[in-house]
Structure formats: structure tokens, C-alpha cells
Amino acid sequence: MALFGKHTAADDPAQGATPLGLAPKSATSGPLFKPQVDPYPKGAEPVEPAPQAPVADPTPVAAPAFSQPAPGRQYDQTPSSPKSYPKTTRAALRRNQYLGNQDPWQVTQQNLLDLQEQITQTKAQLRQELLDQRSCLRHDWRQQTADLTPASPEHQATVDKLQQQIDTLNEALIKWFGTQKIANHVYFNKKRHYFLLDTTLRDLSGAQRALFKSLRGFFQGMQIPLSQLSTDFDANLASRVQQLAQDKLLTPKAAVLNQYRDLQELDDTVKFKPDIPLSAEMTKEHDDEHNLDKVYDGNQQLVMVIAYLGDQQIQTIAHYRADRMISRDIFDANGAVSSTQYFEQSSNERLLRENFYRQDGSLVLIKSYQENEPYIQLLSRSNVLMAVFNSELELTLWWLRHDVFNSETSILIPTDSPLYQPLLDIEDLKVEIIPILADYQAHDDITSQLMTLDSPIDSVLVTQQDAKTYLETQTQRELDVSVLPEVPVVDEAANQTGGVPKF
Numbered sequence: 001m002a003l004f005g006k007h008t009a010a011d012d013p014a015q016g017a018t019p020l021g022l023a024p025k026s027a028t029s030g031p032l033f034k035p036q037v038d039p040y041p042k043g044a045e046p047v048e049p050a051p052q053a054p055v056a057d058p059t060p061v062a063a064p065a066f067s068q069p070a071p072g073r074q075y076d077q078t079p080s081s082p083k084s085y086p087k088t089t090r091a092a093l094r095r096n097q098y099l100g101n102q103d104p105w106q107v108t109q110q111n112l113l114d115l116q117e118q119i120t121q122t123k124a125q126l127r128q129e130l131l132d133q134r135s136c137l138r139h140d141w142r143q144q145t146a147d148l149t150p151a152s153p154e155h156q157a158t159v160d161k162l163q164q165q166i167d168t169l170n171e172a173l174i175k176w177f178g179t180q181k182i183a184n185h186v187y188f189n190k191k192r193h194y195f196l197l198d199t200t201l202r203d204l205s206g207a208q209r210a211l212f213k214s215l216r217g218f219f220q221g222m223q224i225p226l227s228q229l230s231t232d233f234d235a236n237l238a239s240r241v242q243q244l245a246q247d248k249l250l251t252p253k254a255a256v257l258n259q260y261r262d263l264q265e266l267d268d269t270v271k272f273k274p275d276i277p278l279s280a281e282m283t284k285e286h287d288d289e290h291n292l293d294k295v296y297d298g299n300q301q302l303v304m305v306i307a308y309l310g311d312q313q314i315q316t317i318a319h320y321r322a323d324r325m326i327s328r329d330i331f332d333a334n335g336a337v338s339s340t341q342y343f344e345q346s347s348n349e350r351l352l353r354e355n356f357y358r359q360d361g362s363l364v365l366i367k368s369y370q371e372n373e374p375y376i377q378l379l380s381r382s383n384v385l386m387a388v389f390n391s392e393l394e395l396t397l398w399w400l401r402h403d404v405f406n407s408e409t410s411i412l413i414p415t416d417s418p419l420y421q422p423l424l425d426i427e428d429l430k431v432e433i434i435p436i437l438a439d440y441q442a443h444d445d446i447t448s449q450l451m452t453l454d455s456p457i458d459s460v461l462v463t464q465q466d467a468k469t470y471l472e473t474q475t476q477r478e479l480d481v482s483v484l485p486e487v488p489v490v491d492e493a494a495n496q497t498g499g500v501p502k503f
Contacts (some may be wrong), residue, residue: 126176135184135480137162137227142458145406146430183472186434186459186482188222195257195404197229197413201240204249211414211436212249214463217485219251226253226412229404229492231396231419233356236309237261239335259399263365263378264338265358271317272335274314276306323351334359392420405431412461414437415446424456434459436484440467451475 093339102110138320141162144155147329151159164331170180188194193376219226228250234240241256250256257350278284281298295304302320309315314335318328324345332338336359344350356365358381364376374390396419415421423433437460440447447467450457451474459480468481 008148008297025350069243085432123176123279127173129171130169131184134166134173135187137166138184138458138478138480139167139187139189141166143407164229181472183479183481184470186461186480188219188224190222190224190255192408192432193227194219194224194410194412195227195229197231197411197419198417199230200232200234201228201230201237201244201256202232202234206489206491207246207438208229208251210489211463211484212244213437214484214487215412216249216251217437218485222294224251225253227257229257229411231259231392231399233260233339234258235330235332235338236315239309257404258344259396260365262403264356266332266334266338266363267359268334268358270334270336272336274317274331274337276304276314276317304481319346337361370425393419397422401426405429407431410434417445419447429456430467432459433457437467438463440464440470447471450479451477453477 099264141159144159144162173180173182176274215226228241237256237258240272241250244250259424278295279297282303283296283300285294285296286292287294291308293304293306293308294302295306297303302323304320305318307315307318313333314331316328318325320326324344325343326345327343328341330335330341337357339357340355341351342355344352351369353369354365354367355363356367358364360381362381363379363383365396366379368375368377374388375391377385378387378389378396380386387398389398400423407430411423412434413423414436416438420435423429433456435446435450435457437443437447438448440462447470449455450460451471453476455477457479459482460471461482461484462471463484463486465483468483471479471481
């Protein structure tokens, strides 16, 4: 913060100083009005005149008279002896030379303006420091009070001390700013793990890419990695993430955790060579336009279609019978079969079932799309049924609670995500949820929910300064709010991942 010089009494002309270029008038001296000659050229130090012996004059001396100041200049009209120039006058002379011969009142006025600016900047700094400290203390207080079990005396003493410190900060806010109802900035702890949660990383819209860029800059400025959580099945997630990193949409050192990859226990360091069931009588025809091979049996009936990603990597193998697809194997980037889809042998090729495998080939998930069958079955490595889920959402919430959430995790999630409200409905959720509110006016129901007394949300990120002001003034409780850096939305094509396929 810039510091400004202070104006002191030593810089002001003292009472009794001799006006610049003037001398006392006596009855025997020369003309009443003398030419105004500056005895101190620019850059020269004023030199005290040599003392002169008094001249005896028997004639009565009239009271001293003073010439009027020249137009545009103002002088001290107090008479004084010409024998000396006080120190304050010499300082004023030097100052006027530096400031372009400004009048003293102009210098004083500028000093006051500088002081006002310094006060404004100092108060802004104080406000920031008070809010930052209160945000940190509130974060610690929430962590200490998250456990509903009876607290020990030592634990309660810690909570009480935190509350006392918060009260002291509130008193300072009231003293200097007239209110304590000022939203804290969201506190981010470098010891915690922060994840951005959404259903998918594929086909990001322009608005989503802008949000990713904004979050990247926000977290990179704090030197905190923001990892990614996605919940959809994506056999080519590794390629997609690499493209997002090249587009500078992810923070450095960010981890990417996916629901299906985690359940399938994928290890990217283990590579496999796909086993393609080709017999001697089979023939292949390559389709350069679509980058695939068509495999025919000895009767020239289509039995397989092998689709490639790039030159070598097999993406899918579709199996046919009587020119109709009956199943399709989906391979991951390591060459292992990640999933198999089974279709109804009819013209519509309706999907009947999906099997998902661990990397060792054991079955981990069965998803059935037929009536009177469990929708999703979770199996152990030894093929024992572990759990049944009636929806993809149930599976996702189970996975998050069992494999992701812990007391050191914070989840950032857009308020328009299909997972946002279900997360808030989880009872005894021991994880910090930080919503990202993109348009508070378009989502007025969510905005109102954030401000209610019974809301489980303590911190929120917004993309508009107006949203912060609105939440700050309208909320019924303490709510920490930070504004993300603004990034323009670029209207790009739907598929933003450089041609990475949908599987």
C-alpha cells in the first residue's frame, strides 16, 4: 500500500516571516512600491542577509506600510525584521520551488487529500484482514462443532476461544464499518482436498469451459490443486483429461477421480493386448473413412466390426449375427475390456444389459434394462452380490459416501448439476459442500434456499459481484461468499475434446 508524506508545522511559514521580495518602509527609504525581485533563484538555498548597523534618524518614523501583493501571489502580511529568514520560511521556499510555486494552502489541501486516500486504502486493507481472519476462524469453528457428540472440557474450551476471537473481529467491523453483516470470503485450507463434482467431463459447453478456466485461475492463485470428480462411464477418460489439460482447463497437479474407473480398479500402468477371436476362414476389410475393420466369416456373413481410436488402439468390437448387432465390447485405453453391452436381436437393437469388469476380468457391475430385474447389481471380486441400486443416482451417492467423502474433503458443485440437490438431502453429510452459483436471478429458488436459516451451506462461490452483494444484504444468517474471476464464454462446438469418442 502506498504511503503518503505528512504535512507538519515546520513546513508552514511562521508568523512574522518577511514576505518574499518585500522590505519594511520608513519615512527616509525609497519609493513605497518596489519591484518584486526573487532573491533566491530556482534551486538556490536562501542566504541570510548580513547584519547592517542601524542608521540614526531623528525624524519620527511612521508605522510601516506594505505594498500589495502582485496579482496571483499571496503573502504573509505580518511585519518582521529583514535581518533574518526563519527556518520555516526557508522550508516553505524549498517546497514551493519543488511544487511549482504553489500557494501554502494548496500544498496543505493536497496533503489532506493524500491523507484521505491513505485512510481509504488503510480501511480497505483493515476490512480485508478482518474478513480473512474471521473467515479462517469460522472455518475452524465449524470443523470443531461438526461432531454432534458431547464435547470434552478441553474441546469446549477450544470452541469458546474461537468464538471469542470471532466476537472481537465483529466488534472491530462494527467500530470501523458500522456493521458486522459483511460476507466473509470463502476460506480455502491447503491441507484439505478440493474436488469439482459433475456427472461428466465430455462435451463441455462454452459456459462449462469458461467456468473451468475461472476455477483454474482462482485455485492456481491460491496454489491449491482443484481435482475433478465425474460419475459417468467413460472408457476414454484418460485421453479426454489429457486434452483438457492441454487446453489449460485443469489446475496443475489436479487428480481426476471417476466413479466407474474407481469401482473397476483401473491401473493405467498395466497394459493389455486385446484378444480378437479371428479364425483362418475369416477375412477383413478396412474402412479408411470410418477407421474400422469389417470381419466376415467363410460365408461372407458379417460377424464383427472393429473400431479403432487412432492407428493402433481398439475402441470397440461389435459382434453380429444375421447382420444384426448382438453385443459390443468396449475397451479402455490400456487394452482391457471395460464393458460389454448386450442388445435385443431385433431391428431396433434395444440395449438389454451392460456388464462392467475390473481390470482382472472379474465382474463388478451389472446394469439391466429389462422389467422385473434389479437395475444395478454391485458384485465383489469373488462374484458375491454386495448391493442393489434402483437408479444411477443411488449408485453415485453410495460411491461418494463410501469411497470419496471424508472430513478433509470439500466438494464444489454447480447449482444446476443434477447431483446438487440430492447431495444436500443426504443426512449427516460429513463433507463440506461449496455450491457454484452462476446466475442468482435465473436460479432464484436456489438463491433463496442458500439464505435460509436451516440451509446446510456455509460457503458459496458466485460468478457475479451483484450476486455477492445480494446474498450479503439479504441472507438471514452468516454466509461466506467469494466471486470467481470473470472469463468470457466462447460459443464452441458441442464436442470440445478434440475428437475423443463418446465411449
